Amino acid sequence: MNDKVILLVEDNPDDEALTLRALKKNNILNEVVVAHDGVEALDYLFGTGTHAGRNPSHLPQVVLLDLKLPKVDGLEVLRRIRADERTKLLPVVVLTSSKEEQDLLKSYSLHANSYVRKPVDFTQFTEAVRQLGLYWLILNEPPPQL
């Protein structure tokens, strides 16, 4: 189970803490790698920059991607993931505050696998994270590693 890594791309430390708590509360004990901006997320995925030396063929089980990020924003991260042969099939769930139509449209145009709006209500938030974990870590069959 532990080899199924979750990549959480989140710049807000509060949201990070709450997401991690929600995962833990729901007994999702997979390793969670947190990237605090778009650059860090891409470095992790491609084994560059601060993550130089990491084997990029070891992909996370799912990426939980916020859209509003410093440096490189979430949509750009998604675009680069899809543009690269190695990561183009990687499951990416957009997890964001907004439900602006343009965000939804752009995310799906860039082939996001799912789009989840973070509820303000923490009870609902916890429930959302539980369902995400259940679906993407257990139910969903990931694409074969290339």
Next chain:
Amino acid sequence: MSLTEFLTLMTQGLYFLIALLTVADYLRYRDRARLDIALSFGALAAIVLFQRVNQLTSLQSRWLSLLGTLIFVAHPYLLLRVVKHFRPVGVWTHRLALVGLIASSIFLLIFISTTSLPPLLTVVIIVYFVSLEGYAVVAFVHGALTTSGVTRWRLSLAAAGSGLLAALILFAGLNVIFPALRDLSALLSQLFAILSGLCYFLSFSPPRLLRQASQLFELHRFLRETRGQSTAEHVSNVLDNLRLAATRGTGGVAAAVALWDDTDRLRLQTPAEHPKLSYPSDLSTGEGVIGRAWRKRRPTFALTPADFGPVEAQLTAAVNARTLYVVPIATAERMWGLLLVFRQAYSLFTTDDINLLALFSEHSAILLDYAALLKEQHRLIGQLSQRTTELEAANKELEAFAYSVSHDLRAPLRAMDGFSQVLLEDYTGRLDAEGQDYLRRVRAATRTMAQLIDDLLELSRVTRAEMRRDAVDLGPLAQSIAAELQTMQPERQVEVIIADGLNTQGDPRLLRVVLENLLGNAWKFTGQQPQARIAFGLAEQNGQTAYFVRDNGAGFDMAYADKLFGVFQRLHRADEFPGTGVGLATVQRIIHRHGGRVWAEGAVGQGATFYFTLP
């Protein structure tokens, strides 16, 4: 009736007509020039009349014949008096004419008893006659050459008339001297007589149609020159052309334009070619013809210096003129100014001149109107595109703002709610009941805040969103919303009645927001009703068809009906019925964007009905 007789009759009729018309003209204007013209043609008509009387009564009165002959002899002198009005006649010419007149008359009186004059005297009379008529011809031709337009045309005809009359006398004389040529000269005399009559007729009293025809050439030339001058840059060209055409068309010495300027003054625009023609003050208030023309919006003229006010006197003196025409440059829309035309000499053809000038001026005014409209249109288009750019920028900014609100304002709320919950879960033992209550209040407040943000974003979205116009059936839309409401509160018993055939045109997404709000409100406010009823349908209201959503819920006080649709306006306390006060504002915005109206009726405890129209 022989041809000669017919021609004679025609000629006589023609001269009679001219005499009548010129006398009428004199009676209308009552000036010296017209008096002289009337006398000149009256004399000719009198001769004709005497001849006729003689013929008809068979009296063959010698005295009447003599009187006729005397008047005939006096005609060249009378003609000279007419010429005087077109160009100065020398004192000696005048005296010579008088001497000729008196001498001819004496000869005729002396030889009254004889049947015919001695040939020598005949020659003298003919020379007197022909030379004066010839002098008139020269004067008219000179007058025609020094002027232009209608005047030139008519003076040329006058010259032709006088020339033909002189030729007539000459042939009559030849008739006396060479009796062998009698037949030929008689015919030619008749021909010249009728031609001369025609020329005089066309010159001094032409019918309206011919007068207009004589203006055609000038008008055509003016129109050709103003062609394509209808943009703002050509305003000064239009006015220059107007002055040029006015001078040319009336044989004036100068023409100037006075324009109503920004400071509400009528200012003379000094023409480049007449620098002395200037007047610094407002022209609109004077008592003279200029001020009168401005105030009455009518063409006016001062034919002699006696008619000038001080302003007119000063202006005419600057260009050595003695006659002034003032014609408004105006359309029904706007009075642009006045056209001033200065003439050196008095003109007999003032009415024609003024008519022509009025045509020029009005055409110019129309061009000026058009140029002004174009300028205004350009300004408005410029303003519009600037506004559009500003609006687009503002809209972009608003969009960016809404986007940022949507993303950033919710994150802290989530933290507040989340960590409050964490406290409640992990630190329950260390918090008493009151502490836990406070944390729950924090959580409730954050949820309210989140709802407010969402509602405001929705409100801003319905304002910004592009509108579609599709066919929408509101019935199924309402059904699905009611079903959602029921799903969210399965324990509620609500009777929802939705009418059939609620087809309309509009944006399906926005109309869904309207129904979500109205049905959602009805659902909410019937919450304390054991037998809740909600109806949605079409009704006739004040003569127009309106959709309505009616419930038997809490209702509202009509005194506050105008507050219902304001943002953040609520008529109920939050602990009675929750809400943010944005929903109905959103509804109103959507209906207004569709071009419809929304209003409500209700009473406390008796339910509410919301009406809206969709044109």
